[in-house]
Amino acid sequence: MHTPSTEARPSIYYHYEVFKPWLASAHPQQDRKKVVVVGSGPAGMVTALELARHGVPSVVLSAELQFSQGSRAICFTRRSMEILQQVGVADRMTAGGLPWRFGNSFYRGQRVFRMEAPHDADDRFFPIINVQQQFMEEYLHDACKANPLIDFRWGNKVTRVDQKDGYAVLEVDTPEGPYTLESDWVVAADGGRSGIRSAMNLQMEGASYEGFFVIADIKIDLPYPTERLAFFDPEWNPGNTILMHREPNGIWRVDYQLPPGETPEEALRPESLKARIDAQLAMIGHAGLPWEMDWSSVYSARTLTLPDFVHGSVIFTGDAAHLLPIFGVRGANTAFQDAQSLGWHLAFVVKGLADKKLLANHSAERVGAAREIITEAGKSTRFMTPPSPGFRLLRDAVLSLSLTQEFVRPLYHWRTSRPHEYTHSMLNSTGDDNALFKSGPAHGAPPQNVRLGANDFLLDHLGGGFDLLYFSDAPAVPDALQQVIQQARKQGLPINVIAVGASQPVTGADKTLPDADGHLRQRYGVPANGGAYLLRPDQHICARWLTLDATRLQAALTTALPQ
Amino acid sequence: MSQPTLTIDGLESVYDALATAIDQAGPDKATLFLVKLALLNANALADAQLFQQQITTALQDL
Numbered sequence: 001m002h003t004p005s006t007e008a009r010p011s012i013y014y015h016y017e018v019f020k021p022w023l024a025s026a027h028p029q030q031d032r033k034k035v036v037v038v039g040s041g042p043a044g045m046v047t048a049l050e051l052a053r054h055g056v057p058s059v060v061l062s063a064e065l066q067f068s069q070g071s072r073a074i075c076f077t078r079r080s081m082e083i084l085q086q087v088g089v090a091d092r093m094t095a096g097g098l099p100w101r102f103g104n105s106f107y108r109g110q111r112v113f114r115m116e117a118p119h120d121a122d123d124r125f126f127p128i129i130n131v132q133q134q135f136m137e138e139y140l141h142d143a144c145k146a147n148p149l150i151d152f153r154w155g156n157k158v159t160r161v162d163q164k165d166g167y168a169v170l171e172v173d174t175p176e177g178p179y180t181l182e183s184d185w186v187v188a189a190d191g192g193r194s195g196i197r198s199a200m201n202l203q204m205e206g207a208s209y210e211g212f213f214v215i216a217d218i219k220i221d222l223p224y225p226t227e228r229l230a231f232f233d234p235e236w237n238p239g240n241t242i243l244m245h246r247e248p249n250g251i252w253r254v255d256y257q258l259p260p261g262e263t264p265e266e267a268l269r270p271e272s273l274k275a276r277i278d279a280q281l282a283m284i285g286h287a288g289l290p291w292e293m294d295w296s297s298v299y300s301a302r303t304l305t306l307p308d309f310v311h312g313s314v315i316f317t318g319d320a321a322h323l324l325p326i327f328g329v330r331g332a333n334t335a336f337q338d339a340q341s342l343g344w345h346l347a348f349v350v351k352g353l354a355d356k357k358l359l360a361n362h363s364a365e366r367v368g369a370a371r372e373i374i375t376e377a378g379k380s381t382r383f384m385t386p387p388s389p390g391f392r393l394l395r396d397a398v399l400s401l402s403l404t405q406e407f408v409r410p411l412y413h414w415r416t417s418r419p420h421e422y423t424h425s426m427l428n429s430t431g432d433d434n435a436l437f438k439s440g441p442a443h444g445a446p447p448q449n450v451r452l453g454a455n456d457f458l459l460d461h462l463g464g465g466f467d468l469l470y471f472s473d474a475p476a477v478p479d480a481l482q483q484v485i486q487q488a489r490k491q492g493l494p495i496n497v498i499a500v501g502a503s504q505p506v507t508g509a510d511k512t513l514p515d516a517d518g519h520l521r522q523r524y525g526v527p528a529n530g531g532a533y534l535l536r537p538d539q540h541i542c543a544r545w546l547t548l549d550a551t552r553l554q555a556a557l558t559t560a561l562p563q
Numbered sequence: 564m565s566q567p568t569l570t571i572d573g574l575e576s577v578y579d580a581l582a583t584a585i586d587q588a589g590p591d592k593a594t595l596f597l598v599k600l601a602l603l604n605a606n607a608l609a610d611a612q613l614f615q616q617q618i619t620t621a622l623q624d625l
Contacts, residue, residue: 397598407606 002157002173004065012219012294013249014134016066021155024179033059034350036170036183038158038196041068042133043318043335044189045140049087050343052149053464054494054537056350059181060150061172063157067141070295071132071217073332074247079419079446081125082539083336086463089139090125096135098248099126103228105412112402113412115228122450122523124457128329128416130226130247136332161186161196161314168313185346186314189339194320200311204323206304206374211385212258213299213326214267216277217251220291230412232399236279239392241384244280251294254280255326257385264298301325301381305370309338309363317342322370325381330373333417338366344537348561353492357562361426369420376415383411419446422540429534429543429556436546440525440533447539450520452513458520461511462539465494466560469533470509470548471526473501477508480550488557494537495557501529536560 008016024030035051037044040062048058076084076093084090103115117127144150159178160171170181188196197204229244240257247253254277258267266272273296281287305322309315318335345362348354386392398408422428422444434443441448450458468485470477477485477497485508488495499509500520506512515521524533524544532548534556535541543556569577588596605614 393594393598394602396595397602400595401599401602405603405606408602 001175001177002063002155002159003175004063004155004157006065009066009069011070011134012292013251014132016134019065019154021065021175022153023174023176025176030181032167032182032184033057034183035059035185035187035346036061036181037187037189038170039187039189039191039318039320040064040137040141040152041189041191041318041335042073042136042140042332043320043339044187045137045144046083046087046336046339047187047189047317047342047346048150048152049140049143049147050340051347051350052147053087054344054347054351055149056347057149057151058187059183060144060152061156061158062152062154065154067134067137070215070297071134071247071251071253073133073136073329074130074245074253075128075329075333076131076136077329077333077417078123078125078127079417080333080336081129082446082449082459083340084136084139085124085459086340086539087140088143089136092139093129093131093136094125096248097129097131098226098246099129100226100228100246101127102225103230103413105230105232107232107399107402110403112399113409115413117416120449122448122457124449124451124459130245132247132249132251133332135248158190158196161199163312163314166313184313185350187342187346188314188316188320189318190320192319192323194316196314197306197316197320200314202306202311202316204304204306206302206323207378208304209301209325209381209385209387211260211300212262212264212267213255213301214258214273214276214296215299216254216256216273216296217247217294218254218277218291219250219294220252220281220289221250222246222252222286222289231280231283232412233396234280234283236283237276239396242280256280258298267298268296299326301327301385303374303378303381305367305374307367309366310359315342315346315359315362317366321366322374324370324373325377325384327380327384328377328416330377330417334369334373337369337419340538341366348537351492354561355563361562365420365422365425368422372420373417380415421445425540425542426562427536427542427560429552429559431552431555432543433546434544437525437544440523440544441541443541443544445541447535447541448523450523452515452520458513459539461498461513462496462535463537465496465537466557467535467539468495468497468553469500469524469535470497470506471500471521471524471531472506472529473503474506474529475502475504476506478550481548481553482508484550484553484557493557493561534560 035058037048037060048060051058101117105113144152157173159173162169167184168186226246231242243255245253302323309321317338324330345358382391386395401408425444428443497509499506499512500515503514530547532545534543542560585593
């Protein structure tokens, strides 16, 4: 019998609702499901919402009866917000969030580096916005609840997954005992300690770093703007690093590294937390300022990934598929990209629009992304938590030089999460004009957002299927192109045609963007009428042409949907 | 074209200056001092490949 806690979690700023468990006895006999998503964190819920967007129903299983404990992921990147916009929760994130773009690194009381994240006038969202994870989960859950294709089940803990021929049988424990559930596909979004991954005995590749960090959320009134603060080798914690972030609702996140040999249990004792937070506040000139503890936890830096995310009927996503260091905000932000990718790839396979090869592509693309992140994150992790005496010496030499020498200061900049470009994806067209473009997003890149007017951006108009951006001031999309599009739609392919550059609605286009000043055309590097971009359902570019013709459009669609 | 090298006089000056600076840094900080110096030299050299060759050379016959 699975008995999740029915007591609301404690929090200074968030009111936890305890949901009722889903009980099999209160529901009719169940048929085999298309997709069961195990886990209701950011990866699980975004996968379910994207699947639903493509018309695929899913069951989401959450072992708990409430949202996760503590703020956990607090920094969300621009690309994450673009993905959350696609599933309908970006406005709520924006309403409660604190956007920012500057980071500061301090050593011996001197600011030795200031990071400035670029913010293009064509971007709707800031480089980063801080929102506590409970709120993000609440917004996603509300979107799931409002969606008739998503069957959300609280208090349902998966205890066993048996792979059969072409489907899986799950044993699900609940407060009234277990039931079994069959599903064609199982999405393992059950987090960093994935029970499914352990039970299947899958090994992750990569490195684990020594050393622990404490995360503590405190309520305190500090007179600083929303910028990241990093303190290196302070007197009260020699050799170690402290990070501070402002969160909404009067909360500050304080992360600090533990001296070698100290256990997480020792570090989380209230008197230990208090002494260190007081020391940090004293160092920044706010000794004695009252504060209250909300939540604390311990983490260590790891750069690990499964080498393949698809195993029979089970697909791993988010932290269940990889463990990434916290520096550079790569956990939830990577999970959103995983889930957005998985949503459409899996939906198209379930709907029979493509062969299972499409899932192999999903795995190849996202494993590639995880490995790229691991390479980048490894550099910052080796700076933040030097893994050997040599790395420590180099780090200390850089700290010392940085007080006077400009050239070492960029080493303080741990690269923040950015979307992976699927440059070598098998879905990219081979006969298009990608290499002939002088600018604009290339093969595999995420889209460049473009401001079209007041509160109106290009990405507001994209998504839900393939998008064809057709640049022309002609009154109609050429017949031959229209025929290819009609034919694709007849076969069930969702494809939107957006005409760019005509002042009147264009025949054969679902939408017309006038682009009177030619700015969108310029950002996409389209030199003349007849140019086009084909975007996948995750908005990454899979083909672009200086002059589109029917044969090459058909070829691009065929390549994007392997049979 | 071969790399410019130090004159004997120049090399002798570097020899004395480096030895004196190591002593000045003291046993606790000598390594840190040498690493800082190596980074400054590497930046002045502006050639990561040449620096790698020098690392290989310096690792010989320890």
